[in-house]
Amino acid sequence: MAPGVTGRTRPTKPKKLQHAQKRKRDDVDVEKLQQAVAELDTSTPFKDFTDLPLSDPTKAGLKASHFVTLTDIQARAIPLALKGMDILGAAKTGSGKTLAFVIPVLENLYRGQCVGPDAGLCAMIISPTRELAIQIFDVLYKVGRKGHLFAAGLVIGGKSLREEQDALARMNIVVCTPGRMLQHLSQTAMLNVDNLKMLVLDEADRILDMGFQRDLDAILDYLPKDRQTLLFSATQTRKVSDLARLSLRDPEYISVHESAASATPQNLQQNYVLTPLSEKLDTLWSFLQNSKKEKTVVFLSSGKQVRFVYEAFCKMQPGIPLLHLHGRQKQTARLDITAKFSAAKTSCLFATDVAARGLDFPAVDWVVQVDCPEDADTYIHRVGRTARYERNGKAVLFLDPSEEEGMLKRLEAKKVPIERINVKQKKKTSIKNQLANLCFKDPQLKYLGQKAFTSYVKSIHIQKDREIFDLNKLPLEEFAASLGLPGAPRIRFMKGDNSKALKNAPRAALVSDSEESGDASDAEDVEPKAKAKKAGVRTKYDRMFERTNQDVLADHYAKLIRDDEASSDHGEEFNGEQVPDDTFLSVKRRIDVDTELHSGDDVPGLRPKKIVHIAGAKQPILVDSKRAEKRLSSKKKLLKYKDKGERLVFDDEGKAHPIYELESEEKFRGQGMPEEQRKKFVEAEREKVAKADVGDKELVRAKRREKKEKRKERERREAVEELRLTDGAGATTNSALDDFLQDAGSDGASQVSERPQKKQKKWFQDASDDEAVPRKKKAKFQEPETLEDLESLAAGFLN
Incomplete structure (x- = not known):
């Protein structure tokens, strides 16, 4: 090989020079930029x-x-934020x-x-939902990919915690959700937020409300006070308490x-339809039938409703692609659904309020709110999924007659223009019979x-605005029938307002009339003891042993308790101790071991006795038999002494x-006030519990995963076995889809009665059995009374 020529076919990359550039940006004219920002006229x-x-x-x-062009916001x-305000x-x-x-x-x-791992975490962007955090990270990546060298990361739930912990030590910018970020702040040792310069809260009013209040307060405790804070939302909060929590500076x-x-875009057409609760699904189905070539987002109040409507409508085949999105889904499924809906031209997405804020779905034509939103702010965020960036959009709200007046007042106060429209009855079809048929055939759909039904009723029950949401005015039986259910399921909290008080009432208050008419002396004896018990801490075991049978032998049981308590006050006194009279074996004489025992040689017929001292035992051991000598050679038995x-x-x-050693009073006071010491101790124990909780949750997840795999394997074996038996019998059955297609060909209101299918032949039957005359019902046997009856019975048997 010629001198100076290497074996490489490609030119060597200057890795060291590139690495040095990442750690130090010498080409940055910081002074020029800072001067331009300082001279900026806002x-x-x-x-x-x-x-x-x-x-x-x-750029x-x-x-x-x-x-290219700046919007109003x-x-x-941006100019004010560049100046650090x-x-x-x-x-x-x-x-x-x-x-x-x-x-x-x-x-x-x-x-x-602020580049490189040495700079640490310098900016934190918090969003209320995972989908919004992913969307923000995509925008950050698109804008910063042309030359910026920051290490940015996405920290949300549903991903590997260990991988995020390793990556957080190198991040300069993080986009996160509150719960996941708090978990890393409390558990990731390499995460350093002392150099944090910027905190951004997107959808700030949602993050600052009761849903994320504790998580956000805990996150703010970790962050430095001298930082720049930016809050953005469509419905911004201006509460003094919220701003004080965030330590905002002017x-x-x-x-x-x-x-x-108006508080909504001008290109948004907003209407509402007065629809009873029992007819909302019929109206939704009719709407989808008339808008098959459009892109629609349908909002429901709970995830269980989303799943039921999605499964039911998929079986009924409306002729439009259906998707569903709720918080119970895994992260990978949620990402796939949002990607599919964004790329689709015509589709319908059933979603909860997890998709109501910030998500930018392109070219959404309709936003349908089947369930009434909890407040006007939620309505504004829901309808904001359409008419984005000066595009046109339409929104419709289904309101029950009991919700109309209160909701319109709230929307009017928020400057939301909305107009009432009516549904053409000719184009409206009922699907109650179809849903009832599907629920009858599919027990799983009926369970959904x-x-x-239960989740919707509970969501109405917990609402604070009683002027809009009144559970007593809703026709629950008719609503259950509209879901295809034979009747309204029973809900525990609807038994009455005092059901919880009755459940927690003491058993002593539920005495019978016969007990109340007892002697006054007994009552006087019991009352002081009851008061004495109430003064202390009552555990669940105390309550368990205080229970009595309220139906059978209740009075007899009470008398037995009183007799036992009375007998404990009397008895024979021996050596200053009370000895009960009714004990079967009672101590009448006690002989203490004399430490100065004489040997057994002095007393004929007795084994010699001796006292053995063992290290670790306070009292000596008396050895007066072979069994006692044998006990000395066993370490296990000596542990008792x-x-x-x-x-x-x-x-x-x-x-x-010792572990528990009392401190001196001076040392205790030197550590601070008792309240401060208590807070430090509680905080240390909380950290221990949090660490232990992580391991417990991992163990529970592993057990659930193993159980799910076993269930899937069992279902797979059953399916294979059923398929093998079906193929062996040669029977052909129509699928559930074919059965539904036959029903769907008929009118929606009428149902075609199905012919009863013939029972499958057993292995011992042949074709001749079909032509045979069906057997008549056997007559009841009567015992023969006379000799002639016996003869006729015998002749019958012989024939």
């Missing part, structure tokens, strides 16, 4: 992204993503709020050179549509219908101390 209206002092990588990313929020941003749905905080995050970290409130005539060992803890100096 009062000047900006129209294009090129008018802003942005870095070259950000390249915006150009590659075809972002972006033109007002805290912002409360409120704008209509679909107005480009994501770019309003993604660009300041990239630019502020770019000027601060925030700028930006509401570009506050003076607008029962769960859907030895005292239990004490666990010791060694300090830094090597001195042993």
Whole structure:
């Protein structure tokens, strides 16, 4: 080989130079950018992204993503955020709020050179749902892929915790959900948030409400106070308590549509239909039949309702692709469903409020709200899935007559224009009989219908706005019939308001009349003892032993208890102790072991006695038999005489101390106030419990996974066995789909009666049995009374 020529066919990559560039950005003109940002006039209206002092990588990313013109919220929020100010941003749905905080995050970290694992985590973007977090991360990737060297990551539930822990140590920007981020802050040792410079809350009003309040408060305890905080939402919060929790510093409130005539986009056509609860599914089915070439999102109040409507409509085949999305699904399934719906031209997505906020589904034509939203803000976010970025859209809301007045008041207060429309009765079809037939044939679908009914009633029961949601005004029996159920399922909380009080009432209060008419002296004896028991802490075992049979022998049981208590007060006294009279074996004389025993030689006929001292035993052992001598040679039996060992803890100096050792009063006071020590102890124990809880949850998941695999294997074997038997018998049966297609060919209101199928022949029958005359019912046998009856019976047997 010639000198100076290597065996490589490709040029060597300058890896060391590239690595050095990632750690140090020498080509960044930070001073020039900072001076341009300082000279930026926020009062000047900006129209294009090129008018802003942005870095070259950000400009390249915006150009590659075809972002040219600024929206209203972006033109007002980005200049202020570049200057490092805290912002409360409120704008209509679909107005480009994501770019309003993604660009300041990239630019502020770019000027601060927060690159590489040494910089740590510098920016945190929190969203309420996983789908929204994935969408934000996609926008961040598109804008920052053309030259930015930040390490950005997505931390949401449903993925491997160990992989996220390894990656978090190298991240500079993280997009996350509150629950998962709190788990990493409390369990990931390599995560350092001391250098955090920016915190962004997307859909801030949802994160700040009761659903995420505890998680967010715990996250804020870990974060430094001197940070920049950005809050964005379509319905922004301005509560002083919420802003105080976030430690905002003179925030700028930006509401570009506050003076607008409506809180929803102008290109959105909003209507509502007055539909009774029992007819909502009929109206939804008729709507889908008339909009097969459009893209629709249907919102329901609970995940069980979503699953039932999806399964039922799939069996009925409406002629349009159906999808469903709810929080109970696995993360991979949720990602596949959102990707399929985004790519589809015509489809229908049944979803809960997990899809109501921030998700950008392209070209959605209709938003149908079958169940009434809990408030006007939820309505605004739901209808925001359509009419995005100045496109046209339509939304319709199904309202029960009991919900109309209250909901219209709430929408009017939020400046939401809505108009009532009617459904053409000629195009409306009823599917109650079809659903009843499906539930009759498929027990699993019937079970889903029962769960859907229960979840809907509970969702109405827990609503705070009683002016809109009144459970007593809803026709629950008719609603159950509309789901195809034979009757309304029983719900526990509907037994009465005092059912819980009656369940927790003490058993002593449920005495019979005969017990109440007892002697006053007995009552006087029992009352002080009852009061004494109530004064202490009553455990579940105390309550268990206090129970009495309320139906049989209740009075007799009470008398027995009283007799036992009375007898314990009397008895024979011996050596200062009470000895009950009714004991079968009672001690009458006790002889203590004399420590100075004489040998057995002095007393003829007795075995010699001796006392043995064992290390670890406080009392000596008397050896007066061969069995006792044999006991000394067994370590296991000697444990009964030895005292239990004490666990010791060694300090830094090597001195042993008991685990529970009382401290001196001066040392105790030196550690701080008792309340502070209690908080420290509770916090330390909470961390231990959290660590143990992670292992327990992993064990439970493994057991569930193993159980599920066994069930699938058993179902697979049963299916194979059933298929083998069916093929062997030569019987051909129509599938459930063929049966449904025969029924679907008829009118929706009428059902074709099916012919009864012939029973399959047994192995011992032949074809001649079909032609045989069916057997008559055997007459009842009567015993012969006379001799003539016996003769006729015998002749019958002989024939």
